[in-house]
Amino acid sequence: MKPIFSRLAGGHLDDATLAAIWTSTPAAGATLPAGAADPHLASCGECRVRYDAFASWMEEIRADARMEAAEIFTPERLAAQQAVISRRLEAAERPARVIAFPKFPAGGSGRTAPVRRWIAAAAAAGLLVGVGLGSIMDLRHVAERRGFPATRTVQQPRVDATARAVVPASAVVSEELLLLELEAAATPQYEALRAYETLTPRAADFLQSSR
Amino acid sequence: MAGAKPAGSPAREADGAAASAVKSAQAEGRLADARERYAELVGRHQRRASRIAFHYLRDAAEADEAVQDGFVKAYSHLQTFREEFPFEVWFTRILINGCLDRIKARTRRERWITSMPDGPGGERDFAERTAGHGPSPEDQLLAKERGRRVATALAKLPDRQRTVFMLSHYEGCSSREVGAITGLNESTVRVHLFRAIRKLRVLLNEANL
Numbered sequence: 175m176k177p178i179f180s181r182l183a184g185g186h187l188d189d190a191t192l193a194a195i196w197t198s199t200p201a202a203g204a205t206l207p208a209g210a211a212d213p214h215l216a217s218c219g220e221c222r223v224r225y226d227a228f229a230s231w232m233e234e235i236r237a238d239a240r241m242e243a244a245e246i247f248t249p250e251r252l253a254a255q256q257a258v259i260s261r262r263l264e265a266a267e268r269p270a271r272v273i274a275f276p277k278f279p280a281g282g283s284g285r286t287a288p289v290r291r292w293i294a295a296a297a298a299a300g301l302l303v304g305v306g307l308g309s310i311m312d313l314r315h316v317a318e319r320r321g322f323p324a325t326r327t328v329q330q331p332r333v334d335a336t337a338r339a340v341v342p343a344s345a346v347v348s349e350e351l352l353l354l355e356l357e358a359a360a361t362p363q364y365e366a367l368r369a370y371e372t373l374t375p376r377a378a379d380f381l382q383s384s385r
Numbered sequence: 386m387a388g389a390k391p392a393g394s395p396a397r398e399a400d401g402a403a404a405s406a407v408k409s410a411q412a413e414g415r416l417a418d419a420r421e422r423y424a425e426l427v428g429r430h431q432r433r434a435s436r437i438a439f440h441y442l443r444d445a446a447e448a449d450e451a452v453q454d455g456f457v458k459a460y461s462h463l464q465t466f467r468e469e470f471p472f473e474v475w476f477t478r479i480l481i482n483g484c485l486d487r488i489k490a491r492t493r494r495e496r497w498i499t500s501m502p503d504g505p506g507g508e509r510d511f512a513e514r515t516a517g518h519g520p521s522p523e524d525q526l527l528a529k530e531r532g533r534r535v536a537t538a539l540a541k542l543p544d545r546q547r548t549v550f551m552l553s554h555y556e557g558c559s560s561r562e563v564g565a566i567t568g569l570n571e572s573t574v575r576v577h578l579f580r581a582i583r584k585l586r587v588l589l590n591e592a593n594l
Binding site: 234264 | 416431440528532
């Protein structure tokens with residue numbers, strides 16, 4: 175490091191220079207042999223006094239810091255610290271332990287656990303079978319074959335397409351119209367969903383196909 | 386310089402031997418042996434480590450935690466330690482990095498939470514301290530006040546200057562050792578030390594110390 179040997183009036187060394195000299199000694203803070211770093215320091219008593227004051231100020235700071243730390247970190251505290259470190263090292267080397275989640279309250283319901291499991295499994299299986307059958311079979315046709323009307327529709331005489339076209343809407347108010355109205359009301363107005371909407375089967379299609 | 390140990394000193398050789406023994410015990414799965422040998426290293430370095438951590442963090446409990454973390458981390462990464470370097474230097478680097486991380490985390494917390502005013506070591510530390518046969522109460526009080534101001538001024542220094550100052554001045558490390566810990570060359574260490582002292586003088590003059 176190049177010390178900045180700036181001078182005060184009268185050629186005396188300034189504070190920064192004294193600090194530079196202090197730090198440039200082989201071991202900072204060691205007793206400086208007179209004139210070792212700066213010839214002026216060797217010859218000027220005033221600068222020498224200032225340098226010594228600076229060095230003792232630095233030493234004071236160090237002593238304060240060490241004393242403060244020594245007061246806090248007593249041998250007992252350090253022993254406790256070492257014990258904590260040992261425990262942590264030991265804990266870190268132990269394999270991780272998985273804590274079991276509590277299964278049931280201590281009321282003794284543990285004996286019915288297999289029964290509960292069977293019930294849950296049967297319910298799930300029943301649900302799956304029901305959904306599967308429902309999707310495969312059209313229950314309406316099953317009901318009709320057994321003689322029950324699937325829906326309460328008014329039996330109307332068969333008419334051709336042109337005749338149906340002229341029948342006033344009020345005369346044939348049926349579930350179909352109601353469903354169509356509901357569907358129209360529920361149809362989202364977003365363009366992005368149009369594609370999904372076209373792919374989605376409509377209730378009206380089912381009703382028409384069932385006729 | 387009280388804290389510095391010359392290269393090849395018995396303490397340093399003992400550190401190297403202990404670190405090698407811990408490494409080989411770890412590698413062979415003799416974990417209890419490894420921990421036992423490592424306790425020697427902890428015992429030799431924990432006082433100095435606690436002091437360094439405390440000067441950084443200014444909180445005794447947090448310094449304790451930082452030292453514990455540092456030793457645990459050093460133990461778990463001991464396989465990366467190379468014996469040609471002193472254990473002290475390697476470990477101090479780990480410790481200081483941990484302290485700096487804690488300071489950053491604390492700064493983030495303080496941005497959101499108003500901290501309670503307390504002394505340099507916190508209220509709990511004050512209660513823990515006992516009166517000794519040292520200087521008079523007035524001198525102790527003055528020293529504490531001076532220490533508090535110096536610590537406040539030190540906290541205002543840039544990380545590197547503070548690290549260099551604390552290691553050089555408080556711990557008595559040579560420029561070479563500080564360079565090994567911080568990764569700076571010796572002349573840069575001296576420049577940082579000079580700047581740190583100059584800035585400290587200015588800050589403390591402003592505080593009339």
